[in-house]
Amino acid sequence: MINRIVVGAHYGLKDWLAQRATAVIMAFYSVFIAVVFLVLQPADFEAWRSIFANGPIKFFTFLFALSLYYHAWIGIRDLWMDYVKPVSARLTLHVLTILALVGYTAWTAAILWRL
């Protein structure tokens, strides 16, 4: 019988590519939002809030957040696969990481679409 471990390594080409694609999205957004801050120089609450209330910026901010959470999932999963050997502990940590990141995704959407 082949010993299959659900939290073991797989080929991971898709993950490898996703890690890079999300990195590129985040890099572009970081430069973009830094330029927005430098140009607008938000000094008070209303100026600060209106940046993220703007439709396209809201969309790109959410895209950045999604990229961040997917990127974090691959990175943190690699961390558990590198340093946590017992399968049960690793599976628990995987599930907790996914729960946290899915929670952050919903939380981010709630923050942005209440603006």
Place this chain on the structure above:
Amino acid sequence: MSEMRIRKRPKYLDFFSIVFSIQLPLPGKLSILHRLSGVGIFLVLAPLLWLFQASVTSPESFECFALLAAHPLAKLLFAGLIWAFLHHFCAGIRFLFLDLDMGVDLAAARRSTMIVFVVSLTLTVLICWRALL
């Protein structure tokens, strides 16, 4: 052959031996700092989201955010976070170039490592000076 079988090779290097007991070359230090900075950012995601929420929700919550962010301890944490982000950003771009087979020979890899450290640390100082002081 038999000698090779007897000799135990350290196949699995745990995290602490990588950080504390093995003298890594500079690109190795960049790499482990890339991982550490990533973990650091992951660990503060929840407080960051909470702070962001406070900063955009209402004028009152913004005041609360501003008061918290003005605390010296918060500024120290922000400085650490700014460094972690910039190191992860710059080292990540270097890794993207390595993935494209650019700068993979030893001299170029060492040079780009130096560039990552110089750029990320300079930007850290500049941004901390501009945003936190």
